[in-house]
Amino acid sequence: MHRLDNGKPIRNAMSNAELSIERLAEKTKEVDPAGYGISRSAVGHMVSTGPSGRDEFERRSADLVALALDKPVEELFSDNAPT
Template sequence: MRRLDKGAPLRAAMRAAGLDIPSLAAATKNVDPEGEGLSRSLVGFIAGGGKTAREECSDRAADLIAAALGKEVEDLFEAPVFTLRESTSTRRTKTSKPSKSELPEQLMDQAELAKFLRKSRSWIDKQIQEAKARGEVWPGLIYVGSSRRFNPREVLDAMRQQRTAA
């Protein structure tokens, strides 16, 4: 789900309910059938207005926040619009899943890679430093002159291998 108007309706509903981020996080535990609720940090990312705020969250998080505030989900969030990856022409009926070949062919700078991976630039810096401490080069890292460039295919392959090894 994507929050409406950069979270302004969400923050207004919080003010109207007299809740701050920690109390909203606690309220999500009361409405969660599993009794877990959401963490303070996740609620802060979703409800926040600063540069660390997230525009998107899971359906579950949106449902719990709306229920805790006594609002309809549609009052605070919107479902993202999906576009078709292929033509709707009746001349072609071929359908396919997104594949590795749909990844960008060009090298990315650190900002582009961070956006592509949905990670922060500091996370990428930390991964590079940890690899350097092990005497390795972080997969996908290429120095072009004095600037860093990244091959997104190699980065994703390394992340997948790391996930399966853990």
């Protein structure tokens, strides 16, 4: 999954929900049926605009972040890399 607009929709959703990186990582554990969630580091890579920012993520990570933010995954990520 490719994050949209350099992670801006994720950052906006986090801001609207008043969630920090740490709290979003915790919420992914809460919504994960397996109870693992994703790490603070992975969330940081999703939202970073600097050199630590990443564009590609596993579908599972994208789904958990979308669930934790109560957003459709399509508002935050794309199935295809940009051309």
